[in-house]
Amino acid sequence: xxxxxxxxxxxxxxxxxxxxxxxxxxxxxxxxxxxxxxxxxxxxxxxxxxxxxxxxxxxxxxxxxxxxxxxxxxxxxxxxxxxxxxxxxxxxxxxxxxxxxxxxxxxxxxxxxxxxxxxxxxxxxxxxxxxxxxxxxxxxxxxxxxxxxxxxxxxxxxxxxxxxxxxxxxxxxxxxxxxxxxxxxxxxxxxxxxxxxxxxxxxxxxxxxxxxxxxxxxxxxxxxxxxxxxxxxxxxxxxxxxxxxxxxxxxxxxxxxxxxxxxxxxxxxxxxxxxxxxxxxxxxxxxxxxxxxxxxxxxxxxxxxxxxxxxxxxxxxxxxxxxxxxxxxxxxxxxxxxxxxxxxxxxxxxxxxxxxxxxxxxxxxx
Numbered sequence: 281x282x283x284x285x286x287x288x289x290x291x292x293x294x295x296x297x298x299x300x301x302x303x304x305x306x307x308x309x310x311x312x313x314x315x316x317x318x319x320x321x322x323x324x325x326x327x328x329x330x331x332x333x334x335x336x337x338x339x340x341x342x343x344x345x346x347x348x349x350x351x352x353x354x355x356x357x358x359x360x361x362x363x364x365x366x367x368x369x370x371x372x373x374x375x376x377x378x379x380x381x382x383x384x385x386x387x388x389x390x391x392x393x394x395x396x397x398x399x400x401x402x403x404x405x406x407x408x409x410x411x412x413x414x415x416x417x418x419x420x421x422x423x424x425x426x427x428x429x430x431x432x433x434x435x436x437x438x439x440x441x442x443x444x445x446x447x448x449x450x451x452x453x454x455x456x457x458x459x460x461x462x463x464x465x466x467x468x469x470x471x472x473x474x475x476x477x478x479x480x481x482x483x484x485x486x487x488x489x490x491x492x493x494x495x496x497x498x499x500x501x502x503x504x505x506x507x508x509x510x511x512x513x514x515x516x517x518x519x520x521x522x523x524x525x526x527x528x529x530x531x532x533x534x535x536x537x538x539x540x541x542x543x544x545x546x547x548x549x550x551x552x553x554x555x556x557x558x559x560x561x562x563x564x565x566x567x568x569x570x571x572x573x574x575x576x577x578x579x580x581x582x583x584x585x586x587x588x589x590x591x592x593x594x595x596x597x598x599x600x601x602x603x604x605x606x607x608x609x610x611x612x613x614x615x616x617x618x619x620x621x622x623x624x625x626x627x628x629x630x631x632x633x634x635x636x637x638x639x640x641x642x643x644x645x646x
Contacts, residue, residue: 359390360473383457391602407603454484481632488557520559572638
């Protein structure tokens with residue numbers, strides 16, 4: 281939902297004050313001895329260009345050195361805001377009327393609502409938010425929770441032959457679907473949390489009523505370049521053919537400027553592709569890359585915890601801003617002292633679309 285009292289220049293989700301950003305207290309730790317290197321092998325570090333934090337005048341230097349935390353947090357997680365961006369419904373060029381809005385996706389007002397929606401005994405526990413009461417009052421909770429849209433999910437007035445869309449599942453992201461004509465749909469992604477409208481990740485399902493080729497137009501990408509223009513294909517999983525698993529599929533792939541641009545100040549880009557549905561009433565999933573959910577990560581960690589060969593150690597590196605645990609897995613021969621062996625640190629994932637990094641980490645851990 282749209283955040284009350286926010287402006288286009290203030291969408292970070294954090295309270296802005298004139299005070300310095302909160303920094304965690306310095307916690308001295310014993311230094312890890314690194315292997316000795318000859319002087320000629322040590323190269324000077326490149327100079328860093330310090331950039332201001334988005335929406336603030338503070339330097340990123342403390343972030344580089346000590347780790348940055350928002351002023352509002354005071355050491356605990358906060359709900360991340362999903363800013364709702366109203367985009368125009370494309371009109372039918374022939375009639376001049378708005379095309380039919382076929383689907384409205386799940387819009388959590390923040391990450392707490394999102395976690396509550398997907399938390400269960402089989403997935404993951406809801407993160408603890410110590411600042412939640414203050415946060416809800418600051419952002420006028422009752423007004424934010426009100427959804428002015430006439431429906432959520434499929435339009436009750438949709439026709440019998442229309443695709444049935446859904447994205448109300450973990451990592452799902454689809455905000456709106458507009459029917460352009462028979463077998464062609466315009467899709468809009470939900471904005472990433474705490475950004476100025478960044479969108480790249482998509483993950484949704486569609487159920488056909490009849491076989492046939494369908495054209496999808498995802499209209500609100502914000503990057504001017506994409507691997508889709510260099511041969512990459514969307515990832516697809518067809519429940520009618522589970523033996524194939526996730527695979528790359530689709531035809532007539534095009535990534536170009538969006539048809540939204542005549543109606544907006546910002547320049548958007550669109551991904552267009554066609555897919556042949558062969559099995560009626562069978563769900564097909566589409567994603568930017570093969571999804572790797574937080575539940576899948578927790579299941580992997582539980583499996584690693586049963587390892588008995590004494591080469592794997594599981595720890596918690598810290599928590600994300602939204603409160604989920606960031607795991608640290610050490611794979612080594614613990615009988616050898618740390619100062620007698622080289623150390624390699626590998627991070628598996630930073631951005632939403634980098635799910636392949638999570639799969640690489642899983643293969644390494646196994």
